Amino acid sequence: MRQLAYGFRDWIRLEPLGRSGADDGVDIRGVERVQAGRRDAVSSADPDRDDVSEDRVWFIQCKREKTFGPAKARAVASAALTGGAEPPFGFVLAAPCDLSKRTRDALTSDLRAAGVRQVFAWGRGDLEDMLFLPENDHLLFAYFGISLQVRRRSQVAELRSRLARKREVYRAVGDRSHRGFKPVLVRDPTVEGYPFRERVPDFDDENPPWMWTAFRHHSNPDTLALVIKRHHAWISADRTKFDVIDSCSHVMPHRNGFNKAARGDPELCDRVWRFFHNEVPEDERGWLEVFGWIMLDDILLVDDLGDAFHEPPHILATRDHTFGFFTHTREFLRLDRHGKSTAGALAPDEEHLDVDKLKRTRLFPDPIPDVQWKSRW
Template identity: 40%
Template structure:
C-alpha cells in the first residue's frame, strides 16, 4: 500500500464536519478490537469529554453484540474492558491542550477505564506524544493510542478500509488498482500487437496517423501542414520499454575514438526517404548535401558516423495498428493522437553511432552539447530551420 499512497495527495480531514470526522474515527475503531458494544456518545450532544464508548470483549467465548439476540448479554459482559474514544477535528493541538482534553474525561462511579484512543486531524509533536503517554500512565490506563493525521491516513489506506476511504473522500485504491490493471493489460496487448505486426518492418517506413485527420490523404487543405502535420512517414526502428521508436532526424556526423567527442552537419537531413513519403517536399539543398557528403568522405572511415534523433510513441498512446495500409501508403499505419508541436512523440533521445561494422562505437549527446567539437565547416554544422 505504500506505493499507492505516494501517488495521492494528503487527505483533507479539515473538509469534514466535526460530527462526520467523529463518525469516520469511530468506524475506523470498529475493527481495532473485538467489541461487545461501541456507542457513539458524542452524537447525543452530551459526551462527558469523549465521543465514543466501547466495551472490549475479554472472554473469547462470550458472544458479541452481533452474535446474540439477548440484549442484556450484549450490554453486560463480566470482565469487559472499557475504552473511550475522543475525536478532535482541529488543525493543531499542542501538549498543554492535549493534556487538558485528558483531564476533561469523566467516569461514573465504579467505572474503570482500560484504554483510550485519541484521534485528531493534525500531527502531534514528540513532546506532545511523550506527555500524552506519561499522563495516560499516571491515570492508570493499561492501553493508550494517539492517532494523528498520519496514523488515520495509514489506517484508511488499508484494504479493509477502502470503503471508508471512498465514502468520505471519494478515493478508492481498489478502483485505482482495477484501473491500473486495465491500463497495463491494454499496454501489454498493444506491445504484443506491435511486435506481431511490425517485427519484420524494422528500418522500413511506417505511416504515423492522427485519428482526427479527417482530411487524409489530402494535405493541401490543412494549413501549415509541413510544420504541424496530421500524419508522418517515418522509419520504424523497433520498440523499447517506453514504446515504439521512429527515426526523426539523421545527419552526417563524426565520432572520435574516445566515444565521447562528436560533431555533425545539421544542414541536411536523411531521415525520410521521399520515395515513401507522398506528402513531403525535399528540404535538403542539393548543393549543401553534396558539400556535406564530401566533408564527411574527407574524414577517416573509422570516424564517420550518423547523428540520429529518435522519437518514441508510448504504447498507451497507440490506438491501433493497420498492417494493410491502402493505395496512398501500403505499409502499416500506426494511429496515435497528434497533440502539440511534437506530433505523436512524447520522448526523444539522440545518438551518434559509427558506420563501421568492424569498429562499432556509439555516443549519447546531451542537450547542452558540451562534448561537441568542431570537425566540419561552419556553414554545414547548423540546421537551416526547425524541421518537425
C-alpha cells in the same frame, strides 16, 4: 471514527454518545468482548492479567483540532474521568493533527494514574495509516473519494493495456531481435485531409499531422523510438569533425510510389547519394539520425494494413507534445565502418559517436558535384 474503530477490538457494542450533545467527555463508548474460556483458565490470583478481565469498557474521545498540545490532552483526560464513575479499561484520543511525544505522554500519565489500563493517541499519521489498510479501503473511499483497491485494479488494467499495445507494436514494426530499417508512417487521426497535404490548411512541416519515420530497434521501456530524420554524414578519419547534408532526409521509403509527404529536391538528393557512395572514403561514411520517442500510452492504434497511398505499418497517435508526436528527440551519429551495409541496415560492426563531442565543419563540397556511379565490378 466509530466506523474506523470497528476493527480495533472485538466489540459487543460501540455506542456513539457524542451525537447526543451530553457525552461527559466521551464521544464513543465501547464494550469489548473477552473470551470466557480465557478468563476461567487463569487464576484469580493474578487480577492484573489483561486476559482475565471482565468485558472491558473503552472510551473514545474525538477532537477536531488543528493543534493539540499537552494542556488539551490533560483537559481531555480530566473530562473523561469526571462524575466519580469507575475508570474505563481503555481510552483512545483521536485528533486529525500531529500529536507530539509530550502530548501523548501527558495523556497516558494522567489516565494511567487514574486506573486506565490501556491508552492510545491517534494523531494524523496514525489515522492515515489505519485508513490505508486494505480492510479500511471502503472508509477511505466513502469519506475521501479515494480507493486504493480500485486504483490498484485500474493500474493493473492500465499495465495490461500497455502490454497489449506493446505486443501490437512489436508485431507491426519488429521485435527485440529486429536490426533493420523499417519505414513507419506516424499519423494524427484527428486531422482531416490525409493523405493530401493541400487539403490541410497551414500544413506544418516542422510538426506535420503525418510523417514518415523509420524503426530501427527498441530502446527505452514504454516508448517507441523512431528515426525522424536521416542525413548523409561525412566523419573525419580522426573522428573529431563531421559534416552533414541536411537538405535531404532519407527516411521515406523509396518503394512508395504515391508520396504525399514532404521530401527534399529529388535531383539534389540523387546527386548526394552518388557523391556519398563514390567520393567519400568508405571508413568515413556515416549518418546523422534524429530519433524521437513516442510513449506507448500516446499510441491510439497500430494499423498493420496501411492503405492505397502508404504501405503499413501506420502508427496512429496523439500529437500534443512539444515535439508533436514525440516526448523528446535526440541526434546520433552512426558510422558504418566497412561502408557496405544495406540502406540503413544496422551493421554488426557499426560505430556510434556522440554528436556533442565532434565539431561540425565543412567536409562536403558546395555545391555537391554531379558524379556518375563507378563500376561495381
